[in-house]
Amino acid sequence: MAGSRPTTSISQTSSANLFTSRLLLLLTLLPLTLAAFAFLLQWRGGLTDPITRWSPDHHEFPGMESTSGSIKDTVRNSGSGCTDLLGQSHSLSFPYFRDWKFGFGSDLKPKICITTSTSAGLEQTLPWIFYHKVMGVSTFFLFVEGKAASPTVSKVLETIPGVKVIYRTRELEEQQAKSRIWNETWLSSFFYKPCNYELFVKQSLNMEMAIVMAREAGMDWIIHLDTDELIHPAGAREYSLRQLLLDVPGNVDMVIFPNYESSVERDDIKEPFSEVSMFKKNYDHLPKDVYFGNYKEATRGNPNYFLTYGNGKSAARIQDHLRPNGAHRWHNYMKTPNEVKLDEAAVLHYTYPKFSDLTSRRDRCGCKPTKEDVKRCFMLEFDRAAFIIASTATEEEMLHWYRERIVWTDKALNLKLLRKGILTRIYAPMVIVQRLRETGVFTSVIASAQKVLSSVTNSSTAGVTSSSKIGHDGESKATARRVLQIPDNAAFSSAIPPLSPPGLEEVCKVLENIDEQELEVARKAVITVEMGHFDVQFHGALSRSLPKR
Incomplete structure (x- = not known):
């Protein structure tokens, strides 16, 4: 009896080692098997799906289309001067529509x-x-x-x-x-x-x-x-x-x-629609305390919150x-x-997305570049200033002005205003x-x-x-x-011209017209005059009294 114990102990040890070896082998093979399975799932393999082979449309997912040398040659030899700006291929493979003739049926509403x-x-x-x-x-x-x-x-x-x-x-x-x-x-x-x-x-x-x-x-x-x-x-x-x-x-x-x-x-934008993703939000889409609280930083020394209307x-x-x-x-x-x-x-x-927009707008107008004459020609202050700069400054001075007034080069400010919601990515x-x-x-x-x-x-x-x-x-x-x-003497309200967003002067008008209770609340607002601008931070006050556009 005593002599059989070592034999039993050795067999148990051997079984444990065998189990451990098999477990390690399984753990090794499992990820390899999963990787091989994943590879098979995503492998294109050059084989044509029999369903899509006979499809008249033969649409592929974005990125799957092949670019043949003949297409490249066609584009390269195109006589149009717009080729570089307007595309690199003649293949109409945009996947979201059946064809680019856009033959919308009469049943599609509204028109x-x-x-x-x-x-x-x-x-x-x-x-x-x-x-x-x-x-x-x-x-x-x-x-x-x-x-x-x-x-x-x-x-x-x-x-x-x-x-x-x-x-x-x-x-x-x-x-x-x-x-x-x-x-x-x-x-x-x-x-x-x-x-x-x-x-x-x-x-x-x-x-x-x-x-x-x-x-x-x-x-x-x-x-x-x-x-x-x-x-x-x-x-x-x-x-x-x-x-x-x-x-x-x-x-x-x-x-x-x-x-x-x-x-x-x-300052080197060529194709604004496909190169610009940052936009300044409208007054109507912002909380009033956020709008006026960040007005000065968002304006960056320009006449108004928006450059134009x-x-x-x-x-x-x-x-x-x-x-x-x-x-x-x-x-x-x-x-x-x-x-x-x-x-x-x-x-x-x-708005003025390309530096050349300064000179192109200047060339379309024959006004004199003086502060008085531009008032006859332009409705908005920034357009007036841009016309004067484009008419009187050198190319280098124009570029400096463009970078200072239009281009958002301060990444820290951009990030701050993005977090505040003034700027947004679209x-x-x-x-x-x-x-x-x-x-x-x-x-x-x-x-x-x-x-x-x-x-x-x-x-x-x-x-x-x-x-x-x-x-x-x-x-x-x-x-x-x-x-x-329509009666002969009919009178209509004047046409609505391009209007600038509300400025801080409108806050002052509101302050003059509110009642005593609202005025007491308004006194909590912090108003700082600095270099001719108001830096206003509202603590929830007057939001219902501010004008709507």
Whole structure:
């Protein structure tokens, strides 16, 4: 009995060692097996899925498409000067739509159109158009002049489905000269003035014509945007402008989009829509204590919180008696429109995003670069200052001024204002435009237009909405719309011009008009005067008393 114990002990030790060895082997093989399984799951292997092999569309996920040498050669040999800016491929492989003809069916509601007055080239106009096509806009009324009216630009625009090009011809000007707007008072303060005032009147007259064309095309909503502005339908399902307007109650006539202003971080921006992601939020989308508490730092020595306007843009429901109310709003001859202001969606305004914008705006205006004369030409203080600098300074001085006033180079300040909510990052437009460019949508449009122009010699009027379609016998339909229902002595409130966001002087006006109880609360506010600016920090006071825009 005693002699059998060592044998039993040895066998137990051997069994334990065997179990340990097997356990280690299992632990070693398990991760290797999982790794091999994961590799098999993600392995593309060069095999074609039999389902997609016979698919007529053959859409691939982003990043899976192959770039053949022939496509590269085609792009490299393209004769268009816009190739570098507008894309690197002719392959239409953007995965979110079946085709880029955008043949929206009649069952898609609501039908949205955008109207604009522009002199921009293809490098700006094409990304602007196709971005808004992605958003759900089906029709564009482009009133073109300058570069936009040149044959190399306008003929490309005419070939895009849903785009109607209207030239500023003598015939158009004669029709607009008969508009009822000239006999009304709401726009009269802007008549017969140069530069921005002249543009403001042109925009209003063009908007009036666009309303007529929108009704004829069966549109439900109309929006006036400049080609340096993008709709940002935040809060809408699928990031869709159509879905956003579909959810608007039926009794709402006008939807206001507060504007955000681009905050460029470099002075060498070439493609603002695909290079800028930082924006300054609108007063309407900020708590009032945050807005006024960070006003000085957000302004950075400029005249106002925004460089230019701060009163947003709007969409109007197409209905009887609709008229423009300046470039930013719409109105109705027979009623006060029921309007709503969106809490999340906005218009992204790319303000002076390129250094060359200083000189290009200067070249479009013939005013004298003096403080008095620029008041006749520009409505906003920053535009006046920019015009004077661009007209009087050297290239080096202009660049220094541009970096100091427009470019956000202070990363610490940027981070602080991002944390406060004054600044925000918005990547969706950048990603969409980049993807459109990378997949060759823009260059394909140019190439298609060149083929059409080479095969059709007399195509100067193809795809153009002639101004003669608006009205008969030289009379504008806008003028003929139930004029007899409007009394001769009817007076309307003045058109809404581009307005700066509220400044600290408005806080002082509020302080003068509040009652004693609110004044006692207001005394808790810390107001510091420093270098002509107020540094205001509100501790929750006066938020309900501050003006709404």
